Amino acid sequence: MLLVDDEPEFLQELGPYLRARGWTVTTSPAPPEALVQLATHADIAVVVTDVRIADRDGLELAHRILRERTGPTAVAVVVVTGHGELRGSNPTSAPMELPILYKPLAMGVFMATLEAAACRAHAARMAACGNPRGDSPTS
C-alpha cells in the first residue's frame, strides 16, 4: 500500500503501525511522487491519501487513480482527512469506492476499511483476469 501525506511525523507513525500488522508500506509526501510510485510498484493495491497535501488536491489524486487504475491494475483508495467540511457532504464518488475517514483515526474502523479496500482491489483484479472487460468503476 501507498501512504500519501505531507505530514512526515504522521507517516512515520502510521507506516510502522501498518507494517507491524503485515502490510507492505511505501510513503509519499505529494501526489506527483505518489503517481510515480504507483507506476513503478505494480503490487500497490491500496492508496491512503490526505485530502489536502501541500497545495495539491489529494481528492483529485484519488479520483485520478480510481479512473486510471482499473481492471488488472485496479487500486483501491482510502481518503483520510483532518477537515471537518467533508463530513456530511456528498462526495462525488460512491462511499463504497472512496471511503473517507477522519483524523485522528479510529484504528479499528481504519483497519477494517483497509481490509475491505484491499479485498475490493483484489476482487477487481481477479475479475479482470477472468473477464478482461470486467466491471471496472468507470465502465
Add this chain to the structure above:
Amino acid sequence: VEEFPHLPTLNVAAAISAAVAAVLLLMHRQELLEMRGRSWILCFAAMSVAFVAFAVRGSGPDWVPIVVGNAMAWLALAAAWHGSRQLRAAPSCASLVVVPCLLWIGLCTTSEFYTSEQVRIATAGGFGIVLLSGATIEAWISWRATRLSSLRDVALLFSLYFPYFLLRSLFVLVGQPSVALAMGGWLVFVSATAIPYMILAVTRERAIQTQRQREVDGLRAGRADIDRLLKDLPAVVFLRELLPDGSTRLLYRGGDAERVTGWPAAVLDQLDDVSQLAVSLTDAERTASYKRAMAGEVASLEYEIKQPGGGTKWVRAIGRVLDQRPDGPVLGVGHIVDIQEQRNAEARAASAARLASLGEMALGLAHELRQPLAIVSMAAENVLDDIETGDLKAAEARLHRIIRQNQRASDIIDNLRRFATGAQHAGSAEPVALQEAVERALLLAGGSLHAAGVAVEQDIPSPSPVALAWPGAIEQMLVNLLSNANDAMAARPPGTRRVRIIAAADHGAGTVRLAVSDTGGGVPPHILPRLFQPFVTTKTQDRGTGLGLAICHGMAKALGGGIAARNQDEGATFTIILPAAPPPARDAARSAA
C-alpha cells in the same frame, strides 16, 4: 456783598472764564447729556453772570450786584450741588436748583433786608455755606462712587473754601479784614476759573469710563451669549493660555461640561483642567500633545477620567494654538468630547469582528488540531506495539513525539485564546518581533489557507524587524488580512493562490512595515477609497461583517501607525506601518558604557 471783594478786573476775568467754560460745556453737551450733567452749563452760565454783576459794583446801580449777583451765585452753587449728584446718578430734582435763587430775590423785595447790610451779609453767609457744603459733600460722594480722579480735584477745590472761612474769621478778629477780603477774592477767582475746566475734564473722563464700561458690558453680554449658545453643546469648549514652561492656564470654559465629564459644575469650577480627573494620562502624553499644539498642529489626546460614582469614562481633547507671539503667552483653543459611546461601539465591533474571524477560522483550526491529534493517537498505538515487542528505545522516541505534538496542539489553543480575548487597547505597547507575530498568526490562519491550497511565502529579514504594539494586535490584523486574502482567492484556480508576507524596517522613519499580498485579483477600484470604513465589504453577507479592515485601521492608527491598500500585479497588497521598537542594542551599549 463783602464775600466778593471789589476787584472789577478780576471779576470780569472770572466772568469770561466761566462763560468760556459754559460755552465749551455746551459744545460737549452730548457727553453731558449722557452723564446727565446739564446743570453744570447752567452753573457756569450763572457764575459768569454773577461775576459780571459783581464787576459793576460801585460804578452802577446797587441792586445789580446785590440782587442779580448773589441770586446768580446761589443759582451757580445750587446747580453745582445738583450737577455733583447727577454725576453719580443720585436722585435729584432739577427744579429745586432755582429755589435758593428765587428765595434770595424774594428776600430782597423786603425793605428791611435790602437796607440792612448786617442782615444781608449774615443771610448771604448762611446761603453760601449751606450751598457750598452741599456741593462739596456731593462732589466727594460722587468721586467715591465713580472713581473719576478729575472729580476728586473738583471736590478738593470746593473744600478749600472751608479753611478759607476759618482763616477769614481769624483775620477779621485780629483786625485785618483786607487780607481776608483779598484771600477770598483770589480763592473765588481761582475756583471760578479752574472748576469749569475741571468739570470739562470730568465729562471727558466720564465719557472714557462709560465707553470702557460699554466695552466690558459688551464683552460680558457676548460671553453670556456664547454661554447661552454653548450651554447644551455636548462638548467642553475651552480657551487656555499656554506658558513657555509647558504649563497651561484656563481662561474660558463653556459647553455642557457636566454632561461630558459626568461631574457637577461645583467640582468642575474648582478644576483648572479637566485632565486633572484623568486616571491614565502620563506626563509624556501631556508633553507630546503640548509640543504638537505648539508646533501648530491640531493636538488630540484621549484619556480616561474618574466618575463621581466610581468607574471611568473616555474623553477626547482636541486643541490647537490660536495665535502665537515670539514671546509671551500663547492662546490655545480646543474642545473635549465624550467618546465613551464610541469606545463601547468600537469594542463591540472589535469583538464582533473577532468572533466573525473566529468562525471563519474554525474550519482551518479543526484541521490544525486534528493533525497533531492524529499523530499522537498513531504514536500511542505504536508505543503499545513497542512495549509488546520490547523496543523501549522506539517507545521512548514516540513518547517524546507525543509530548511535542501535544505542545503543538496546546500552542494552537493558546493562540486562539489570545486572539479571542482581543488585543488589550488599554495596555502599553511592547516590542513585538514581526517574525514571531507572523508565525503566531499563521498558526491561527494557516489552517484555512492550507485547506484552500494557498501557498504562503514569507520574506522577513533576519534579525526580524521589531514593532511597538500591544500583544496580539499584529496577529489580529494579520489573521484578518490573511483571511481576507484567502476569501479573495477562493474564485481563483488552485495552484495560482499565493500569499506573500513581507516585513521590513524603515530606519529613517523609525517605523516597520508588514505587507500582505495576494493573487486574488485585487480590490474593485470603486471600493478602494473607502475600504477601511466600517461595513464596507466585498464579501457576501455570510462571509464578511465588513468590520475586519475597519478594526485593523483603527488599531494601526491607535498604535501610531497606519494601514494602506493598493492593487498590484495579480492582487491586492495591504501594508501595515507601525512604530519601530527602540533597538535594545542601544540600551545594552548604554548600560555597558
